[in-house]
Amino acid sequence: MAFRTFEQPSLSRRSLFRGGxxxxxxxxxxxxxxxxxxxxxxxxxxxxxxxxxxxxxxxxxxxxxxxxxxxxxxxxxxxxxxxxxxxxxxxxxxxxxxxxxxxxxxxxxTGMATMMLIDDGAFELDTPLYDIIPAFRDTQVLVDPEGPLDNTVAPERPITIRQLLTHTAGIGYTITSKGPLLDAYVANGIVGGRVSRFPIPGVPNPTPAPGLEVWTNRLASLPLAYQPATKWSYSNSIDLLGRVIEVASGMDxxxxxxxxxxxxxxxxxxxxxxxxxxxxxxxxxxxxxxxxxxxxxxxxxxxxxxxxxxxxxxxxxxxxxxxxxxxxxxxxxxxxxxxxxxxxxxxxxxxxxxxxxxxxxxxxxxxxxxxxxxxxxxxxxxxxxxxxxxxxxxxxxxxxxxxxxxxxxxxxxxxxxxxxxxxxxxxxxxxxxxxxxxxxx
CATH class of the missing domain: 3.40.710.10 (DD-peptidase/beta-lactamase superfamily)
Structure with missing residues (x-):
C-alpha cells in the first residue's frame, strides 16, 4: 500500500452545491x-x-x-x-x-484513476512530479502571475501528485490565467476540453499541441503562476495527470x-x-x-x-x-x-x-x-x-x-x-x- 497517511477529512458545513x-x-x-x-x-x-x-x-x-x-x-x-x-x-x-x-x-x-496507481504502488501522494516526468525538474515560478515570463524565481518546493490532484501545484489554465502566461499557453496549444469545430467570436481557438506528451513538455517549459502548495488555483493539473498516468502505467x-x-x-x-x-x-x-x-x-x-x-x-x-x-x-x-x-x-x-x-x-x-x-x-x-x-x-x-x-x-x-x-x-x-x-x- 503506497498511501503514507489516511486522514478523515476535516470539512466545513458548506454544501458541495454552493451553500448549506x-x-x-x-x-x-x-x-x-x-x-x-x-x-x-x-x-x-x-x-x-x-x-x-x-x-x-x-x-x-x-x-x-x-x-x-x-x-x-x-x-x-x-x-x-x-x-x-x-x-x-x-x-x-x-x-x-x-x-x-x-x-x-x-x-x-482522472483523479480516481490516479488513486488507482497510488494503490498499485506506482507513486505516492507526495511523490515529486519530476520523479515521473523529469522535464519539470527545472520549471521556474513567475514573480508576478500576470508578469513577463523571464521574471522568475526557483520553486521553493517540488510539485507533487497531491498538488496536481487539488489544483495547488501553481500551474495556470487558459480559463484562469492572464497576461503573458495565457498568451504562451495559447501559442503552445496548451488547451483542455474542446468546444466546437467552428470559431467562436471572442473565444481563443488555438491549435492543440500534437499529443499529450508534447503538450506536457511544452507545459513544463513554461513557468508556474504560483509557488507550489501556496495557493488554490483552477488549473491544467488534472490534464497533466493524464500524462502521469501514461508514464507510470506504461499504457496510453x-x-x-x-x-x-x-x-x-x-x-x-x-x-x-x-x-x-x-x-x-x-x-x-x-x-x-x-x-x-x-x-x-x-x-x-x-x-x-x-x-x-x-x-x-x-x-x-x-x-x-x-x-x-x-x-x-x-x-x-x-x-x-x-x-x-x-x-x-x-x-x-x-x-x-x-x-x-x-x-x-x-x-x-x-x-x-x-x-x-x-x-x-x-x-x-x-x-x-x-x-x-x-x-x-x-x-x-x-x-x-x-x-x-x-x-x-x-x-x-x-x-x-x-x-x-x-x-x-x-x-x-x-x-x-x-x-x-x-x-x-
Missing amino acids: AYAMAGATLASLPFGRALLAHDVSESWPNVAAMANKYVSEGKVANMLLTFGWGQDDMAHTVGGGTLALNGSTEADMDSLYRIYSMSKPI FEAFLKTRMFEPLGMTSTWMTVPESEKGRLTDNYGILGETLLPLDPGANSIFLDEPKVPAGGGGLVSSPKDYDRFLRMLLGYGKLGDERIMSEEAVRVGTSDLIPETVDLTGSWMVGQGHGAGGRSVNGTFGWGGAAGTLAAVDYKLGLRTGLYTQYMPSDAYPIRDEYLAALEADVAAMHAGHANHAS
Whole structure:
C-alpha cells in the first residue's frame, strides 16, 4: 500500500452545491423513514419542485433538456426527473442513455484513476512530479502571475501528485490565467476540453499541441503562476495527470481509463471520441447570448466525433447519465460496484477526502471553507464536481445518495440552475417532512 497517511477529512458545513441548503435538506431527508422508498417510485411526483424547475427550463426553451438523476447506495438504477429532447425543436427524447459533454466532470474520473496507481504502488501522494516526468525538474515560478515570463524565481518546493490532484501545484489554465502566461499557453496549444469545430467570436481557438506528451513538455517549459502548495488555483493539473498516468502505467491514458475503470464498471458510453455509430444519442450544446440560444456544437457534427489531439483528463470526456451514475455508485461503494471490486476502499476514502496541503492559502478562491480531493470538491461528506456545459454530479456519503444534473449550455453560470435546484430540493424535502409530521399526528 503506497498511501503514507489516511486522514478523515476535516470539512466545513458548506454544501458541495454552493451553500448549506443541500446539506440541511439532506439531513432532513435522512430523518424521514419513507425518504429512501420514495426514490424507488415515481420520482417526479416525489420531487414536484425539482420537476417543476426542470420542466420550466425546458418548456420555456431555455435549454433543450434537463435530466436529473437520484440513486441510493448500490441500487442498480438511478431514477430521473425532467427530460426534454437532444436538440431544441427535436423529436429524440433525452434519457439515461443520451450523451453529454461532461467537461470538468472528467476530473474526478482522472483523479480516481490516479488513486488507482497510488494503490498499485506506482507513486505516492507526495511523490515529486519530476520523479515521473523529469522535464519539470527545472520549471521556474513567475514573480508576478500576470508578469513577463523571464521574471522568475526557483520553486521553493517540488510539485507533487497531491498538488496536481487539488489544483495547488501553481500551474495556470487558459480559463484562469492572464497576461503573458495565457498568451504562451495559447501559442503552445496548451488547451483542455474542446468546444466546437467552428470559431467562436471572442473565444481563443488555438491549435492543440500534437499529443499529450508534447503538450506536457511544452507545459513544463513554461513557468508556474504560483509557488507550489501556496495557493488554490483552477488549473491544467488534472490534464497533466493524464500524462502521469501514461508514464507510470506504461499504457496510453485512454486505454488505462478503458481497461482499469470503464470496462470493469460497465461504462460502455464514455469516450474522448464518440463513435460515428453513436452520434444519434449525442445532445446539442448551446451558447447563451442574452436570451438567445446559439448552437455551439450540434450533435450530428460535433467536434467530439473527431479524435482529440490531446486527450484531456480535465475536460475531454463525453458520457451518459447511466454511465456516470455507475461511476458514482462505485464511489458510494468505496471502490465496489455491487460485488465487483474496482479499486481499494482506502483509495476511494483518501481520494474523496480533503487533500489540500496545509501550506495553501485559500483566501479568495472557490475553496474557502471547503476541501478538495482527487479531482473534486470534498465538503461535509460529499464529493463531486460540475462541468462547463451545465452538468453536475456528486455522492453524499452521509445519506448514501448519488445525484446528477445533465443539460447542455455554455457558459454554465448563464442561468442560476444550480442555486434553483438547491431551493427546489429543499422545498420538496420540507414538504415531505411536513407530510410525514401530519401523517404521524
